[in-house]
Amino acid sequence: MRPTGKLHLGHYHGVLKNWVQLQHEYECFFFVADWHALTTHYETPYDIEQSVWEMVIDWLAAGINPGSATMFVQSRVPEHAELHLLLSMITPLGWLERVPTYKDQQEKLKERDLATYGFLGYPLLQSADILVYRAGWVPVGADQVSHIEMTREVARRFNHLYGREPGFEEQAEAAIKRMGKKTAKLYESLRKRYLEQGDGEALETARALLRDQQNISLGDRERLYGFLEGGGKVILPEPQVLLTPEAKMPGLDGQKMSKSYGNTIGLREDADSISEKVRTMQTDPQRVRRTDPGDPDKCPVWQLHQVYSDEATKSWAQQGCRSAGIGCIECKKPVADAIIEEQRPMRERAKRYEEDPGLVHSIIAEGCDHARDAAKATLEEVRSVIGLAYD
Template sequence: MSTVESQKRVLSGMRPTGQLHLGHYHGVLKNWIKLQHEYECFFFVADWHALTTHYASPQMLEEHVLNMVIDWLAAGVNPGSAALFIQSRVPEHAELHLLLSMMTPLGWLERVPSYKDQQEKLRDLDLETYGFLGYPLLQSADILIYRAGNVPVGADQVAHVELTREVARRFNHLYGREPGFEDNAQAAVKKMGKKAARLYQTLRTAYQEKGDHEALERAQALIREQQNISLGDRERLYGYLEGSGKMILAEPQALLTPAAKMPGLDGQKMSKSYGNTIALREDLDTVAKKINTMPTDPARVRLTDPGDPDKCPVWQLHEVYSDDSTRAWVQDGCRNAGIGCLACKKPVIDAVIAELEPIQERARQYEKDPDVVRSILADGGEQARESARETLRDVREAMGLAYR
């Protein structure tokens, strides 16, 4: 796979924590739904990652996996547009993690910002483990095994992508210097046949001397059409075309996602640890009750007391769900005591329920037939393994492990 091709591929995963809430929907899933129409997407259940912190309580893992994937599908993630799979069903992740661990400096892992941060946040868990120290490298293996050029992350996860870039760069530096690369590449050109070889050389010259990106794309398409060359020669042709050596692991880019704007019921970030969530499959009457009992501006003791929407958690939900006219109505009515808090909450309740109803309807279909979900995961796993095997074959060969 060439650098240009890797840029068309996206990899993202989520730890199985059971049923998802509106924070997950607005913070991750809506972005996945958009990306699946723009890139070749691989979305995976990070069950091994769950064990790096919750290794002592794996009992609910299988149920959590299925429930989370049902939420993905119900939210609109399409298995026809993206490969959905379980991390532990693609053992190539683990082998690449092991091989990368041989050449990754210990200090790189210790300096990942979330390492100390998570230890502090999860002080009730024993995280003085080899698995927890190595989880950022496992994340790198997750990305690199698919040669994904883009990884959708929030600003707090950019350091993980940068680590992955460093690991790929170090690997390619150590193992990507194929002896006699140019001779091997020119031999691969000859295997294309005279007509295709001449066209390849013409397009290569146009790209390298004039920066003609249309020529680059035509040459890449020409390489893909070749039936009589090996995968190794194909990689050499891509590298020779782009003026590099044989690319083994692609350096990914962070595809920054907008900061999640979904507040919890108390005004803090929506999170299970804060107990302020609305689950995607929560009973709709319970949803209405939760919003109706949300705290409001403490200055509004009586209906006639004016309030300040900026001090009220309900206003944050209006910023997510309400249109301009409704927000203007809230601002005026609250500040001038023209509306009560229950009246202010009603448009939010209606909007949240309208968002959840179709999600819940789709979820019910998958709940009735969980074997459909298992089949989707099995198919996605096969697609993922096919790609992962190609990468691992090249990695083994580069590291001198291709002997039989």
């Protein structure tokens, strides 16, 4: 996540709630993408620096647990930059120019000079962010799927160029024998079905078979993944998309909640401020007087009810609005109360970190160390297959 300002409820419902759940299901790496922020905000670097620590506190407040997930700052793990550089040597320029968000962002951010190498190359930096951890799954929204597909193409090209280690076939055959006679026979049968008949089901079954093997090394497993498909050793596995549930969090004006629209509620906003923002929200413009019936479908407050209210409250709001049985202030109160209640545990969790910034710094330092250990292991192998391991 880019550190470009304080987080709001749109970030929470769109990303953080999903992260909180994923940290208990997978080994997760969550990082502050400060280099990515520089691709569009390079003229205001001090804003980025100030936002980093506030954003980490927001993550912790939302429920990200440093005991369950690795949290770190991108620029503190220089292996991201090194892999980005090495991947840039093999990535065709056209791949970057055709990324849908490239021209889209240039159009949206016309006031900024984005005719820079950094902005053109940010999708490849994103690929390096993923591939340096050999990630199996990447949680993204539908608008980011094209970035993951490009990452898969980059990994495929890298493996094709550098996956043919000396004696590859001999090492693969030896690894098959180490699986045991019965498993080896099944693997060879599935490989033959895939290579000779294009049987996709056989390919998936063989991959699952390899994932379950306990008596072969990680290197052998990656080698056999490549051998399975008739290629070389898989140095950089191709990541899969884990689509994030779509959550369009409405803002105070009914549009999508966004800082650029000035319609946000902060993730750790004061209860009185939340009450005031909701109380002064625009409602159905046709409902001028308290006795005028309204139409919830034309009211931004109703959109918030759909996010925060139970069925009974939504029914009460619908009927009361259409019949003028309740006023707009009455209708808004359950929404404000629900938002305040949602944020109460967040504010409580945040207080500890706000009072002890050193604790936040130590969490990030520990996360950076763990991330670097994982990234270094990848870079050692990458350098070796390219021919840059001068030992």
